[in-house]
Amino acid sequence: xxxxxxxxxxxxxxxxxxxxxxxxxxxxxxxxxxxxxxxxxxxxxxxxxxxxxxxxxxxxxxxxxxxxxxxxxxxxxxxxxxxxxxxxxxxxxxxxxxxxxxxxxxxxxxxxxxxxxxxxxxxxxxxxxxxxxxxxxxxxxxxxxxxxxxxxxxxxxxxxxxxxxxxxxxxxxxxxxxxxxxxxxxxxxxxxxxxxxxxxxxxxxxxxxxxxxxxxxxxxx
Ligand SMILES: NC(=O)c1ccc[n+]([C@@H]2O[C@H](COP(=O)([O-])OP(=O)(O)OC[C@H]3O[C@@H](n4cnc5c(N)ncnc54)[C@H](OP(=O)(O)O)[C@@H]3O)[C@@H](O)[C@H]2O)c1
Numbered sequence: 001x002x003x004x005x006x007x008x009x010x011x012x013x014x015x016x017x018x019x020x021x022x023x024x025x026x027x028x029x030x031x032x033x034x035x036x037x038x039x040x041x042x043x044x045x046x047x048x049x050x051x052x053x054x055x056x057x058x059x060x061x062x063x064x065x066x067x068x069x070x071x072x073x074x075x076x077x078x079x080x081x082x083x084x085x086x087x088x089x090x091x092x093x094x095x096x097x098x099x100x101x102x103x104x105x106x107x108x109x110x111x112x113x114x115x116x117x118x119x120x121x122x123x124x125x126x127x128x129x130x131x132x133x134x135x136x137x138x139x140x141x142x143x144x145x146x147x148x149x150x151x152x153x154x155x156x157x158x159x160x161x162x163x164x165x166x167x168x169x170x171x172x173x174x175x176x177x178x179x180x181x182x183x184x185x186x187x188x189x190x191x192x193x194x195x196x197x198x199x200x201x202x203x204x205x206x207x208x209x210x211x212x213x214x215x216x217x218x219x220x221x
Contacts, residue, residue: 005029005070005077007057007114008084010037012182013132015044016204017081022048024208029075031055031066032084051075057084057110058102067117078125080118082111082154083132087147089190100146107150112157119170126169128213131158135178135220143190162215171213177203178220 004021008014010032018028018041028050030038038052051073055066070077085107088099115129122129136144137151154174161172179197191197206219 001025001027002078003027003029003076004079004081005031005114005118006081006083007031007055007110009041010034011041012184013180013200013204014081014083015041016200017083017207018050019045020201020204020208022046022050024048027051027075029053029070029077031057057114058105060109060113063110063113063117076125077118077121078127079130080114080122080127081130081132082114084110085132085134085150085184087144087184087188087190089147089188090143092145095146103146103150104153107147108153108157111154115157115161122170123165123168128170129158129161129172130175130211131155131172132175132177133158135176137174138176138221171215173211173213173215173217175207175217176219176221177207 004026006014006018009018009030018030022028022045025048030041030050030052032038033056035054042050042052053066053069055062086103088095088103111131131154133154134151136148137155141148158172158174165171180200180203181194181197182200185191185194203219207217210217
């Protein structure tokens with residue numbers, strides 16, 4: 001049994017990974033900003049166990065509080081899944097400044113804060129960081145400049161971790177996938193009909209199936 005901390009576990013891919021990994025008997029630490037969403041996912045976990053921690057990962061103070069709470073509860077994380085992410089789409093000159101901050105603060109800084117905070121534990125226990133990127137971390141896309149920039153940053157961060165962790169017990173995995181039908185698209189018309197995209201349940205299944213601790217997992221390219 002592993003203890004797997006998943007950020008953004010209240011919906012979409014994070015929720016599906018949580019349910020499927022829990023089903024395999026792992027303990028899942030569900031992290032997100034909205035308690036009710038995390039509680040909903042916790043209720044849907046039939047096998048395995050889970051715990052809930054609310055945290056805005058873009059806020060380093062909240063991340064430090066999360067670490068304190070985990071320590072207090074003697075929760076030792078084996079696998080950190082940096083999954084929480086937000087988008088901002090459209091012509092660059094039309095993207096509000098606050099949205100640019102939110103995308104970079106969540107996708108990039110949030111991933112870095114969580115990884116930095118847990119690295120000592122992961123190194124000690126032979127643990128791993130899994131960063132959920134996107135095909136947006138592989139190629140530029142029209143009207144996705146800010147989102148793509150954030151995902152390239154996470155890719156660069158992950159590839160640098162490979163070097164930094166070379167002589168340690170810890171490791172890092174980058175995961176690349178294309179569109180999924182999740183609430184990610186609910187505040188934008190960038191994707192006209194998200195119901196045509198693949199289900200997050202299917203993508204979670206593929207990730208878990210393909211995951212053998214390797215450096216990269218390509219679900220789509
Ligand atoms: N959907 C796609 O087409 C697609 C394709 C490729 C890659 N991805 C990536 O897959 C990951 C999961 O996305 P998804 O599609 O499953 O979207 P989603 O359903 O919107 O899930 C994202 C989760 O992140 C949480 N979150 C957002 N900001 C946060 C913050 N500051 N602190 C903590 N939690 C935060 C949200 O919950 P709260 O608001 O309650 O915090 C939400 O549950 C993202 O990294 C996304 O970039 C998505």
